[in-house]
Amino acid sequence: MKQDLLTFANWTPEAMADLLELAVTIKQSPASYSQVLAGKSIVALFEKPSLRTRVSFDIGINKLGGHMVYLDSQAGKLAGREDSVDMAANLSCWADAIVARVFSHSTLEQFSKAANIPVINALCDKYHPCQGLADYLTMYEQFGQTKGLTMAYVGDGNNVTHSLLIVGALLGCNQVVITPEGHEPDAEIVAHATTLAAKTGASITVSNSVDAAKGVNVIYADTWLSMGDDTPLATIKDKFMPYQVNDALMTLTGATHVMHCQPAHRDLEITSALIDGDKSLLMPQAENRMHGQNAILTHLLGAK
Ligand code: CP
Ligand code: NVA
Numbered sequence: 140m141k142q143d144l145l146t147f148a149n150w151t152p153e154a155m156a157d158l159l160e161l162a163v164t165i166k167q168s169p170a171s172y173s174q175v176l177a178g179k180s181i182v183a184l185f186e187k188p189s190l191r192t193r194v195s196f197d198i199g200i201n202k203l204g205g206h207m208v209y210l211d212s213q214a215g216k217l218a219g220r221e222d223s224v225d226m227a228a229n230l231s232c233w234a235d236a237i238v239a240r241v242f243s244h245s246t247l248e249q250f251s252k253a254a255n256i257p258v259i260n261a262l263c264d265k266y267h268p269c270q271g272l273a274d275y276l277t278m279y280e281q282f283g284q285t286k287g288l289t290m291a292y293v294g295d296g297n298n299v300t301h302s303l304l305i306v307g308a309l310l311g312c313n314q315v316v317i318t319p320e321g322h323e324p325d326a327e328i329v330a331h332a333t334t335l336a337a338k339t340g341a342s343i344t345v346s347n348s349v350d351a352a353k354g355v356n357v358i359y360a361d362t363w364l365s366m367g368d369d370t371p372l373a374t375i376k377d378k379f380m381p382y383q384v385n386d387a388l389m390t391l392t393g394a395t396h397v398m399h400c401q402p403a404h405r406d407l408e409i410t411s412a413l414i415d416g417d418k419s420l421l422m423p424q425a426e427n428r429m430h431g432q433n434a435i436l437t438h439l440l441g442a443k
Pocket of ligand 1: 188191193400
């Protein structure tokens, strides 16, 4: 039966650890994986803009011996010209997998039902699993482990936050999520991540106070306004500015490293000095998008 990758929420800690290990192995020995996708074609379909996800999938698939077909949304949302289910059923006539960045998670669920090939979530309103995997691969490389470390996510609690919670819980990394009031992560996803964390001994804390980040290893930032959110910056800037990731926050918390999924907005959610400084893990995170995704593709499509 085909397997999708929409969230990681139904994975076990063991499977998650195996996937992280596979990503490390592929990164270290790319030649051994250069034919994993030989003769396979993958459609990558984007309803929203992308730099990292689009390019890292395209080049990554090429490094695995496969071929990627890029589809932009051409005229706004996918739904409009034809139903998502019809699009997915047609794509599965030719392609071996669908990578999709969509506005709504429900579109991915429709794709999953209509396509008899794996569907991979390249970001939706609720999750960004490929980002989560790359980020913990980066932490693993930096610290030699993920278990027992603590990451504090500071900012707007949404898609990236949710995937960091799920993947982190499965890998035994403690999570502190700090947001302004009204921007907390989805309570159901936090509850689910908490049940996953119970299996690995990790803890999950949600707070509106930056003091909750004292003693963490890593601070993680994301944009205050996600793609598709038309809220004017001026209306939220004062609310979010106390949550800026800057030198004062690094000193308060004692965190040794800073992370950001990018695109970053310099001197808004994170200072330029931190992005460019020696505590920054931003470029290793970006590089690891490709290695993590190649592990996902190998897991879903490689010979068993
Ligand atoms: N981090 C990330 O997904 O970047 P893109 O939006 O550029 O793909
Ligand atoms: N939360 C951001 C992540 C971008 C990679 C967004 O959805 O725009």
